[in-house]
Amino acid sequence: MARATIVGAGMTNFGVHERPLPDLFADAAFDAFDDAGVASPEIEALYVGNAMGGMTENDTHLAPTLASHIGCPGVPAQRFEDACATSATAFKHAVEAVESGRHDVVLAGGVERCTPETGLDTAAMTRVFVSAAHRQYEQPAGLTFPGVFALLTKRHMHEYGTTEEHLAEVAVKNHFNGTLNPRAHFGRETSVEKVLDSPIVADPFHLMDCCPFSDGASGIVVASEAAAESFDHPVDVAGVGHATDVVPLADKTDLPATQAARDAASQAYGQANTTADAIDFAEIHDCFTGAEVMATEALGLFEDGAGGPAAAAGRTALDGEVPVNPSGGLKAKGHPIGATGTAQLVELTEQLRGEAGERQLDDPERAVAHNLGGDAATTVVTVMEARQ
Amino acid sequence: MSDTDPSADRLDYVAWADRLRDGELLGQECAECGHTTAAPKAACVRCGSRTLAAVTLPTDGIVHSETTIGVPPEGFDGEYQVAVVRLGDAKVLGRIDGAVDIGDRVSFADVLVADDHPAPVFEPV
Numbered sequence: 001m002a003r004a005t006i007v008g009a010g011m012t013n014f015g016v017h018e019r020p021l022p023d024l025f026a027d028a029a030f031d032a033f034d035d036a037g038v039a040s041p042e043i044e045a046l047y048v049g050n051a052m053g054g055m056t057e058n059d060t061h062l063a064p065t066l067a068s069h070i071g072c073p074g075v076p077a078q079r080f081e082d083a084c085a086t087s088a089t090a091f092k093h094a095v096e097a098v099e100s101g102r103h104d105v106v107l108a109g110g111v112e113r114c115t116p117e118t119g120l121d122t123a124a125m126t127r128v129f130v131s132a133a134h135r136q137y138e139q140p141a142g143l144t145f146p147g148v149f150a151l152l153t154k155r156h157m158h159e160y161g162t163t164e165e166h167l168a169e170v171a172v173k174n175h176f177n178g179t180l181n182p183r184a185h186f187g188r189e190t191s192v193e194k195v196l197d198s199p200i201v202a203d204p205f206h207l208m209d210c211c212p213f214s215d216g217a218s219g220i221v222v223a224s225e226a227a228a229e230s231f232d233h234p235v236d237v238a239g240v241g242h243a244t245d246v247v248p249l250a251d252k253t254d255l256p257a258t259q260a261a262r263d264a265a266s267q268a269y270g271q272a273n274t275t276a277d278a279i280d281f282a283e284i285h286d287c288f289t290g291a292e293v294m295a296t297e298a299l300g301l302f303e304d305g306a307g308g309p310a311a312a313a314g315r316t317a318l319d320g321e322v323p324v325n326p327s328g329g330l331k332a333k334g335h336p337i338g339a340t341g342t343a344q345l346v347e348l349t350e351q352l353r354g355e356a357g358e359r360q361l362d363d364p365e366r367a368v369a370h371n372l373g374g375d376a377a378t379t380v381v382t383v384m385e386a387r388q
Numbered sequence: 389m390s391d392t393d394p395s396a397d398r399l400d401y402v403a404w405a406d407r408l409r410d411g412e413l414l415g416q417e418c419a420e421c422g423h424t425t426a427a428p429k430a431a432c433v434r435c436g437s438r439t440l441a442a443v444t445l446p447t448d449g450i451v452h453s454e455t456t457i458g459v460p461p462e463g464f465d466g467e468y469q470v471a472v473v474r475l476g477d478a479k480v481l482g483r484i485d486g487a488v489d490i491g492d493r494v495s496f497a498d499v500l501v502a503d504d505h506p507a508p509v510f511e512p513v
């Protein structure tokens with residue numbers, strides 16, 4: 001029995017948006033409502049993610065603002081902040097709410113603007129992002145978020161022999177997939193040479209190893225298993241695992257293990273009564289190319305240390321044994337922080353229904369989404385299954 | 389409510405930062421399980437004990453991981469190297485003065501203050 005079902009999924013294009021947060025969120029929410037065939041008054045609660053609106057746009061207390069804007073005034077509405085895992089944790093609470101019987105049909109989603117449309121330049125936005133690193137023990141050294149993942153990835157390279165070329169192959173794959181996704185921020189291919197020739201952001205990461213600053217929103221209509229009967233295209237949420245790891249990162253026992261992902265995956269696979277071997281494809285939090293490599297190992301898709309060579313060998317390509325980030329991932333689809341987690345679930349929903357257009361995989365039955373926050377100290381892993 | 393301040397003996401951030409500004413790098417050792425950290429907390433991350441003793445960390449260590457920041461945040465000027473340095477049983481994030489690789493030996497050499505928050509600086513030995 002599924003923990004919950006997704007009966008509607010929607011998102012904006014990811015990229016640069018002039019529209020403020022409420023209008024962006026409404027576009028995604030209504031896309032999801034129309035997909036589900038529900039009207040605003042049928043939504044019983046709102047679980048919305050926005051990580052940084054207070055810092056980037058002087059905009060907080062968003063939950064009732066957004067509920068009001070989309071025709072759902074008065075419902076219990078709450079806003080979540082868990083860095084880049086913001087909307088996955090919002091989704092987790094939505095799943096628990098329908099699973100427990102508290103609600104039947106709710107909306108989970110996220111919205112964020114990170115481009116210069118906020119009025120912030122690269123240095124200012126880099127400072128905003130590093131607010132997710134430890135204020136006392138990490139920020140004073142001048143760490144950045146690319147730097148956080150560079151520290152994890154350099155250790156992975158040291159322990160396993162992962163190379164910059166392996167990392168670049170992840171970017172090349174995800175950029176190719178992005179060319180098949182009309183909602184992606186980047187719709188152009190790249191090459192290993194172009195990645196390695198791009199400027200260093202935090203070594204080993206070149207600019208083209210890093211996801212872009214994006215604006216966008218996503219929304220998911222979540223229904224209980226019983227309520228799902230009255231919808232046309234439900235997809236099952238078989239498991240949602242959520243774990244955290246020690247902060248700051250120097251206190252983590254094993255840097256490249258990304259232990260929270262291992263713990264969350266173990267929970268999610270257990271709830272779904274499945275294993276990594278039975279996963280047909282994955283949407284993975286590739287904020288940086290090295291993050292995808294470490295996540296494919298943490299999720300059990302490859303042995304520890306095999307993630308880089310697997311990507312380079314095409315094993316994670318659209319036609320590989322376990323496609324990773326068919327949407328283009330954060331790298332090409334874009335990364336509007338608080339919208340990313342539920343946008344991954346939009347891709348899972350569409351692929352499992354067979355509605356993913358040019359990038360549609362061959363009849364997938366089971367998929368996993370991996371959304372991390374901060375230095376991977378928050379990770380949410382979701383297993384979804386097509387309805388039989 | 390207890391009649392003594394439960395945090396009176398604890399190495400908190402303010403005390404840690406004051407000592408670091410004075411050139412001493414302190415950490416914490418758990419009296420219950422022995423876990424040692426360079427980033428003092430209110431309770432042990434391994435066992436939850438609140439009985440934590442301030443300890444002076446070794447000044448010589450090994451680079452556990454490192455990166456050179458090419459695009460710094462507002463308030464910093466690039467480029468510069470940061471590293472996770474293993475000091476005995478603890479690991480700490482710091483700035484590098486010089487250039488190091490993983491496995492290199494470094495020594496606590498200086499203190500950097502950014503936005504009124506100190507950070508340790510290490511140099512190769």
Ligand SMILES: [Zn+2]
Pocket residue numbers: 418419420421422423432433434435436437
């Ligand atoms: Zn302890």
